[in-house]
Amino acid sequence: MATGTKFELKMGAATREAFGRTLVELGRSNKDVVVCDADLSKSTMTTYFAQEFPERFFSCGIAEANMVAVGAGLSSSGKIAFVSSFSAFLLNKGFEQLRVTAAYPDVNLKAVGTHSGISIGEDGPSQMSIEDLALACSLPGFAVLSPCDEVSMRAVIHEVAAHKGPVFVRAARAKSPIVYSEGTRFPIGGSHELIAGKDVTLISHGLLVAEAIRAAASLEAEGISARVIDMYSIKPLDRDAVARAARETGAIVAAEEHLTDGGLGVRIAQVTAETTPCVMEFAGVNNVYAESGTPDELLDKYGLRAVNIAAAARKALARKGAR
Amino acid sequence: MATVTETRSVQELQAVCKQIRRHIVTMITAAKSGHPGGSLSAVELLVSLYFGGRMRHDPKNPQWKERDRFVLGKGHAAPVLYAILAEAGYTPVDELNTLRKLGSIYQGHPDRRFIPALEASTGSLGEGLSLACGMALAARLDGSPTRAYTMLGDGEIQEGQVWEAAMFAAFHKIDNVVCIVDYNRIQLDGFVKDIMDLEPLTDKWRAFGWHVIELDGHDMNAVNAAYDEAAATKGKPSVLIAHTVKGKGVSFMENNPKFHGMAPTAEELQKALAELA
Numbered sequence: 073m074a075t076g077t078k079f080e081l082k083m084g085a086a087t088r089e090a091f092g093r094t095l096v097e098l099g100r101s102n103k104d105v106v107v108c109d110a111d112l113s114k115s116t117m118t119t120y121f122a123q124e125f126p127e128r129f130f131s132c133g134i135a136e137a138n139m140v141a142v143g144a145g146l147s148s149s150g151k152i153a154f155v156s157s158f159s160a161f162l163l164n165k166g167f168e169q170l171r172v173t174a175a176y177p178d179v180n181l182k183a184v185g186t187h188s189g190i191s192i193g194e195d196g197p198s199q200m201s202i203e204d205l206a207l208a209c210s211l212p213g214f215a216v217l218s219p220c221d222e223v224s225m226r227a228v229i230h231e232v233a234a235h236k237g238p239v240f241v242r243a244a245r246a247k248s249p250i251v252y253s254e255g256t257r258f259p260i261g262g263s264h265e266l267i268a269g270k271d272v273t274l275i276s277h278g279l280l281v282a283e284a285i286r287a288a289a290s291l292e293a294e295g296i297s298a299r300v301i302d303m304y305s306i307k308p309l310d311r312d313a314v315a316r317a318a319r320e321t322g323a324i325v326a327a328e329e330h331l332t333d334g335g336l337g338v339r340i341a342q343v344t345a346e347t348t349p350c351v352m353e354f355a356g357v358n359n360v361y362a363e364s365g366t367p368d369e370l371l372d373k374y375g376l377r378a379v380n381i382a383a384a385a386r387k388a389l390a391r392k393g394a395r
Numbered sequence: 396m397a398t399v400t401e402t403r404s405v406q407e408l409q410a411v412c413k414q415i416r417r418h419i420v421t422m423i424t425a426a427k428s429g430h431p432g433g434s435l436s437a438v439e440l441l442v443s444l445y446f447g448g449r450m451r452h453d454p455k456n457p458q459w460k461e462r463d464r465f466v467l468g469k470g471h472a473a474p475v476l477y478a479i480l481a482e483a484g485y486t487p488v489d490e491l492n493t494l495r496k497l498g499s500i501y502q503g504h505p506d507r508r509f510i511p512a513l514e515a516s517t518g519s520l521g522e523g524l525s526l527a528c529g530m531a532l533a534a535r536l537d538g539s540p541t542r543a544y545t546m547l548g549d550g551e552i553q554e555g556q557v558w559e560a561a562m563f564a565a566f567h568k569i570d571n572v573v574c575i576v577d578y579n580r581i582q583l584d585g586f587v588k589d590i591m592d593l594e595p596l597t598d599k600w601r602a603f604g605w606h607v608i609e610l611d612g613h614d615m616n617a618v619n620a621a622y623d624e625a626a627a628t629k630g631k632p633s634v635l636i637a638h639t640v641k642g643k644g645v646s647f648m649e650n651n652p653k654f655h656g657m658a659p660t661a662e663e664l665q666k667a668l669a670e671l672a
Contacts, residue, residue, distance in 0.1 A: 106536070130532065130567065138525045138559035145529020145543075148515065149464070151536070153529070168519060169556075173526060177507045177516040 079266070079285045081249035087278075088186040088243040090222035092117025094229040095154060099125045105233065106146055108132050108139045108155045115245075116156040116186045140166035140183065144173035147180045152233055159185025159201035159242060167207055174238040175211040182232055183208075186243040188218075189329030190362040190370045191279055193245075197361040201242075206334025208240035209307045215260045216307040218242040218336075220281035223252040224304055231260055242278060244329075246367050249282040251302065263310035269299030272385045272392075273317035276327040277303050277336055280355075283371075284327055286378035291385055298385060306336050311343050318348035323388040325353045327381045329371075332356035351391045353384035402448035405615045411446050411482065412438045412615075416644045417671050418478035418491055422501070424664040425492040429503075432654040433548060434475035436579040436639040439613050441465075444544060445479050447615075449622040451540070454484035457512040461539045464514045464530045468523020469548035469577065470504040471656070476513075477501045485512040521554025523547055524574055528564050531572040542626065546575040550582030553591045558603070564632040565604030573625045574605075574634040577612065579641035581652050597636055605634045612637030645670055 098105045099121055106128045113119040113131075122129035132139035136157055143155035155162070162185040163170070174181040188201045208216045215235065219225040225243065232239045239260075251266065258264075266281070267288050274284040281302045288298040299321055301313060317324055324344065326337030337354040344350050355375060362374055371377055403411070415438050423429035444450040450463040467476050474494065481488040486500060493499035500509040504518030515526050527545035534541035547557065564572055576596070584590050593599070597607045606628045610617045618637070625633035641655070642648025645667040648659075659667060 106533075128536065132563060133559075133566075135556075135559035135563065137521075137556045138528075138563055141522045141525030141556070142529040142532070142560070142563065145515075145526040145531075146533045147529070148526065149530045149533030149541075150460075151533050169522060169525070172516065172519045173522055 079289070081251070081282050081285065083247055084250035085222040086244060086247045087219055087222060087225040088117050088245060090225035091184055091186065091229055091241070091243050092120045094226045095121040096124055098229065098233050099128065102152065102233070104151050106130065106151045106153050108143050108153065110134055110136050110139050110157045110161065112157050115158070116184070118156050136161050136165040137169050140169035141173045144169065144179045144181050152180065152182065154182045154184055156184045156186065158199060159188040159204045160199055163201065163204040163207045170238070171211060175213050178213050179238060180236055181238045182241070183239065184241045184243060187245045188242045189244060189279065190357060190374055191244060191246045191329060191367040193367040193370060194364050196364040200362060202331045202357045203334070204242060205306055205330050205336065209339065211238070213237060214307065215239045215305070217260065217305055218277040219258070219304050220278055220302055221248050221251045223250060223254055223256065224258050227256065227258040228304065231258055235260055244279050246279065248279055251281055251285070258304060261305050261308040261310060263305060263313045264302045265299065265313070266302055267298065267300035269297040270321055271297045272323040272325065272389055273299040273301060273321045274325050274327060274381055274385060275301045275303050275317065275336070275340060277306060279329050280327045280376060283376065283378045284381055287381035287385065290378060290382050296385065296389065303336055306339065309339055309343060311347070314340050314343040315347040318344045318350040323351040323392045325355060325381060325384045325388055327355040327384070329376055330356055332358050351388045351395070353388045355381050355384045403446055408442055408447050408615050412442050413671050414482060415442060415475065415478045417668060418481070419474045420645060420659055420664055420667045420671070422474055422477070422491045422494040423658045424661065426495040427658050428495060429474055429658055430471040430656050431474070431659065432581065432641040432648060432651070433469060433472045433577065433579060435643045435645060435648065436612070436641050437472055437475050437546060437577050438643065439615055439618050440546065440575055440577065440637055441475055441479050443615065443618040443622060445483050447619055449619065450544065457485060461541055463541055464527065464543040466515045466523045466527045466543070466545040467505055467517055468520065468545050469551050470517035473501070473503065473505050476505060480510065480512060486510055520548070520551040521556040524557055524560035524564070527572050528560055528569055531569045532567065534571060542571045542573060544573045544575065546577055548582070549576060549578045549580065549587050549593060550590070552576060552593065561600065561603040561605065568630055569632050570629050572632045573622070574632065576634060576636050577639055578636055579639040581641040581650070581655055583655050585652050600634045600636070604631060606631050607634055607636060609636045610638070612639035613643055
């Protein structure tokens with residue numbers, strides 16, 4: 073991966089688009105791949121799969137609980153079932169079914185929630201998924217992944233299809249900058265150090281990876297060396313990368329488009345508490361539901377920008393220096 | 396194709412039913428907790444499937460890919476399913492009295508981690524029909540003759556997910572799924588009609604696009620015939636609305652809401668076993 077902060081962040085496709093395209097690739101190479109959707113296929117982008125493999129696509133109507141359990145039944149009979157909806161509906165309306173029909177019996181179900189976070193914009197809080205990672209990570213045996221760009225989403229979906237066990241993948245509505253080059257691998261439980269640094273570590277996932285990269289660039293201009301890690305695997309977590317960051321930089325900022333309660337940040341804090349206690353700051357949605365607005369307006373208002381991450385890093389450094 | 400099923404006469408099946416009922420009351424007494432009423436009401440319906448040749452299964456090869464599937468939606472009736480799996484040869488009969496004890500394969504509700512022959516872990520109501528639909532669709536894609544059966548409690552179908560699944564099955568014309576409603580008219584808090592009435596129940600299923608078969612769920616001939624009618628019905632899913640008696644076979648448990656979820660005492664067990672001799 074790149075070292076230094078010379079990232080050119082060219083805009084790419086939305087991760088939901090990459091998810092939809094990758095499902096078609098999987099469908100071509102594996103006849104056991106089946107897909108269920110709850111009347112959002114044109115938004116989750118499972119519509120591409122539906123068009124090419126209509127006999128393996130099951131329209132479930134607006135009934136997420138049934139969809140998740142139907143998917144579990146398909147997977148229990150040897151299929152690789154993907155169930156997809158907006159993350160808010162899949163996790164909240166399908167949670168009981170994810171728990172009892174997938175997690176508890178360890179069924180090979182793949183749940184993919186799109187339109188995560190507040191960057192869905194104008195539709196407002198009922199459609200915004202800011203609790204999904206807390207819910208998904210609470211399920212024993214689940215792998216939980218949040219890729220940041222089209223390259224990593226494609227690789228992650230291939231990993232997920234090959235993985236035996238229940239999985240939740242988080243995708244976004246908005247387009248995201250391309251961070252990775254083709255061919256990069258994304259094993260479940262891994263992470264990628266995107267920028268080397270020694271003063272503070274910025275750890276993020278999803279759309280906020282690009283913001284963390286921008287934050288590192290502005291910190292560098294102030295003479296602060298910030299490490300940037302893309303923690304695309306929220307669970308299992310790359311504990312070694314977290315412990316190393318705590319040990320080597322002594323300060324961590326967790327940045328995510330999720331509630332600060334129950335997201336990646338608290339999972340990182342658990343690891344640092346257990347291994348190498350260090351100063352931490354948390355940039356995320358703070359105990360509040362957002363509102364309608366453009367994605368940019370919302371990311372600004374709710375503090376999910378490079379400027380917020382950089383401010384959190386300065387605060388962490390000040391606290392570290394005071395210790 | 397090997398259809399590994401036994402067919403027994405109605406008289407032989409009725410003898411199996413008595414044995415299953417003896418297991419149910421004995422194991423729940425040993426456990427000191429459990430759900431006798433809804434286990435006893437379901438006996439004929441399950442004995443027909445597992446011993447009457449209505450379900451294709453092979454206890455010597457529980458993972459046979461083309462087997463028929465059974466999902467116990469009303470997971471609290473685990474004792475009837477455990478007794479049947481044991482008598483069929485899937486699991487040990489002599490461990491039935493470890494029901495609900497730490498380390499037992501006979502967990503409080505069906506748990507696939509302990510008995511791989513179970514098709515699903517159930518106990519949270521409302522999920523069985525959705526799971527069976529998924530299993531039936533997988534079989535359809537594979538060109539397999541597999542049929543998927545699920546048994547739901549009458550109280551259970553108050554769950555909204557059941558009706559999501561009912562719509563789904565009819566819309567996708569899943570004619571290899573069979574839903575059995577054990578209509579014993581009692582749920583935990585009392586009589587179904589007083590908690591959340593289901594009537595007109597057959598009309599509801601018909602309106603959802605199902606082939607409805609109404610029957611006496613303790614009449615072995617009627618039960619066998621209902622499964623045959625369901626298997627012969629093409630283009631739509633079938634539901635058996637089985638009128639049953641909660642606690643069937645033990646006089647003091649019959650139609651008694653108290654025995655939805657209460658174990659008999661040692662003295663009550665002796666009375667029950669005398670009636671089931």
